[in-house]
Amino acid sequence: MAEAERYVIGEVEVERIIEVIFNKRGIDFSGYSRASFSRRIQRITDRDSNGDFEIIVQRVSEDKLYFDQFLKEVTVNVTEMFRDPSFFLAIRKKVLPELGHHHKIRLWHAACSTGEEVYSMATLLHESNLLERSVIYGTDLNSDVLKKAKNGVYSAKNIREYTTNYQRSGGSGNFSDYYQAAYGNAVFKEFFRKNMVFSEHNLVTDGSFNEFNLIMCRNVLIYFQKPLQSRVIRIFKESLAPGGFLCLGSKESLMFADDHDAFEEVDATQKIYRKKLVV
Amino acid sequence: MIDLTGIELIVIGGSAGGIKAITEVLKPLPKDFPVPIVIVLHRLKNVPSTLQSVIQYHTLLLVKEADEKETIKPRCAYIAPANYHLLIEKDKTFALDYSEVVKYSRPSIDITFECVANVYGNKALGILLTGANSDGASGLLLMKLKGAKCYAQDPKSAEVSTMPQSAIDIGATDELIALNRIGLLLKQAALKIS
Numbered sequence: 001m002a003e004a005e006r007y008v009i010g011e012v013e014v015e016r017i018i019e020v021i022f023n024k025r026g027i028d029f030s031g032y033s034r035a036s037f038s039r040r041i042q043r044i045t046d047r048d049s050n051g052d053f054e055i056i057v058q059r060v061s062e063d064k065l066y067f068d069q070f071l072k073e074v075t076v077n078v079t080e081m082f083r084d085p086s087f088f089l090a091i092r093k094k095v096l097p098e099l100g101h102h103h104k105i106r107l108w109h110a111a112c113s114t115g116e117e118v119y120s121m122a123t124l125l126h127e128s129n130l131l132e133r134s135v136i137y138g139t140d141l142n143s144d145v146l147k148k149a150k151n152g153v154y155s156a157k158n159i160r161e162y163t164t165n166y167q168r169s170g171g172s173g174n175f176s177d178y179y180q181a182a183y184g185n186a187v188f189k190e191f192f193r194k195n196m197v198f199s200e201h202n203l204v205t206d207g208s209f210n211e212f213n214l215i216m217c218r219n220v221l222i223y224f225q226k227p228l229q230s231r232v233i234r235i236f237k238e239s240l241a242p243g244g245f246l247c248l249g250s251k252e253s254l255m256f257a258d259d260h261d262a263f264e265e266v267d268a269t270q271k272i273y274r275k276k277l278v279v
Numbered sequence: 280m281i282d283l284t285g286i287e288l289i290v291i292g293g294s295a296g297g298i299k300a301i302t303e304v305l306k307p308l309p310k311d312f313p314v315p316i317v318i319v320l321h322r323l324k325n326v327p328s329t330l331q332s333v334i335q336y337h338t339l340l341l342v343k344e345a346d347e348k349e350t351i352k353p354r355c356a357y358i359a360p361a362n363y364h365l366l367i368e369k370d371k372t373f374a375l376d377y378s379e380v381v382k383y384s385r386p387s388i389d390i391t392f393e394c395v396a397n398v399y400g401n402k403a404l405g406i407l408l409t410g411a412n413s414d415g416a417s418g419l420l421l422m423k424l425k426g427a428k429c430y431a432q433d434p435k436s437a438e439v440s441t442m443p444q445s446a447i448d449i450g451a452t453d454e455l456i457a458l459n460r461i462g463l464l465l466k467q468a469a470l471k472i473s
Contacts, residue, residue, distance in 0.1 A: 035366035036376040
């Protein structure tokens with residue numbers, strides 16, 4: 001039956017493709033959670049080779065251009081502006097006043113994908129008059145999504161939803177002041193990008209590269225097994241100034257991290273933590 | 280008739296009218312109901328949710344939102360959190376995924392049902408309730424092909440019949456049960472295995 005034949009990716013195939021990617025391309029997915037990763041491989045196999053897994057293995061091994069596309073599909077790049085508005089409301093109320101004490105504010109959006117949360121955060125900073133003295137780093141393992149983040153051009157069809165989210169997040173301005181509509185897109189204004197830096201960084205293999213006052217990494221840890229989660233939280237600990245903030249996704253926690261003791265809760269529901277002053 | 284012999288997981292999906300329907304299913308269940316229940320309902324995103332407390336109000340069984348990497352245990356009904364897909368790993372722990380919507384939905388009933396099919400095979404029981412789209416039907420079919428017991432709410436008793444009817448149309452169901460009988464049958468079946 002057609003429905004059953006769709007499921008050609010089992011444990012064996014997943015482990016094999018992880019090995020092939022590592023050996024041929026040097027990117028390590030061994031610490032990724034398998035249920036989600038397996039669905040990605042299934043999806044790619046259905047789409048690119050009509051269910052023939054061997055073709056995928058071959059193309060990943062031999063075709064660099066194909067692999068770049070594959071890499072973009074195998075990691076989840078879905079994101080939205082002001083996802084969980086109550087989280088951004090908490091940032092406005094509890095975090096920005098603290099950040100305002102700093103002369104220079106450094107923020108890191110780790111695994112930022114196409115950048116929607118970077119622009120969401122920049123909006124908040126702008127409205128608190130903090131954007132001018134902020135530098136926002138956006139990193140991802142995938143260079144294609146970073147290009148999109150750098151451009152700040154998003155489909156206009158999502159703007160209505162983003163506007164509602166913005167308002168629920170405590171935004172009192174006119175959201176449409178922040179972008180220009182052009183050819184079915186919303187192009188975010190240039191002043192946002194002045195203080196943004198985008199670069200490639202892989203949380204699996206790369207380390208700390210600066211000291212930050214806030215790190216945001218929402219809905220990334222869910223794709224990682226416990227040891228990898230722990231490794232990533234260590235990088236964040238090493239990258240945060242004392243008292244620096246760490247923001248995770250609404251269903252993520254520090255529970256599986258060896259370094260959970262280095263943090264205290266700022267808002268348990270919104271998953272906002274803070275590195276202790278003395279660790 | 281529902282038989283829970285050898286069943287390790289019950290998974291229930293629903294959409295429009297689903298909250299009312301699921302409370303009716305859970306209402307008769309005791310707090311020591313021996314089989315874990317996983318519930319996937321289409322729900323609003325980006326607003327604070329009261330779904331867990333709404334459902335908990337109607338049943339003695341513990342109701343909680345599934346957390347990532349949480350081990351699935353008996354005597355609990357787990358709800359898929361808003362705006363995530365709910366997956367299950369081979370070691371019977373939950374995984375969350377924020378990937379593309381499927382059939383306009385996240386959580387997708389199909390995705391959770393597919394995971395249940397792959398992890399639990401013939402040790403699972405699936406029920407598809409009321410709803411206004413066809414999400415869940417193909418997942419239920421995969422469960423059936425892997426030997427699970429598959430039910431749909433009798434469309435005649437459904438607030439919106441599209442969802443259970445879609446499952447029936449592709450041959451994904453073993454039996455139809457009227458909504459007001461599902462909870463009762465589960466309760467009786469639990470008594471037989473304890």
